[in-house]
Amino acid sequence: MKVQIKDGQPVIDAEDLAPLLGLTAAEVQAKMRTKEITTRFETGVGEDAGRIRLTFLYQTKKLRLTCLEDGTVLKTARITIGDR
Numbered sequence: 824m825k826v827q828i829k830d831g832q833p834v835i836d837a838e839d840l841a842p843l844l845g846l847t848a849a850e851v852q853a854k855m856r857t858k859e860i861t862t863r864f865e866t867g868v869g870e871d872a873g874r875i876r877l878t879f880l881y882q883t884k885k886l887r888l889t890c891l892e893d894g895t896v897l898k899t900a901r902i903t904i905g906d907r
Contacts, residue, residue, distance in 0.1 A: 826877065826894040833864050833877055833894075843901065844881050854881065880904075 824839040837848035844851065844860070854860040860881045867874035874897070879886040883905065889898040 824896050826875070826888065826890050826896065828875075828892070828894060833875065835877070835888075840879070840886075843886050843899065844879065844884055846881075 824835070827834045837851040841848045841851045846854070851860065855862075860879055862880075863876075863878040865876045865878075867876070873892050875890050875892060877888045877890070883903050885902040885904050887898075887900045887902075888896050889900075890896050
């Protein structure tokens, strides 16, 4: 899996993201359009310069991808959060 950066924004294939959220690619696309899946994109500064972090929230699932600026995924973290 690799995250692409296009026009300063991250792009990840729904086929790659879907299994990490327990969904199909079609469900990911639909839920992102309706904002059932929300995202946050952060660019590292200081000692984290050269890295980016993407966080996806869906129901009680929080998925965080830590990547190099070229989109190479260094770390994947999945957390179950309280009822939403």
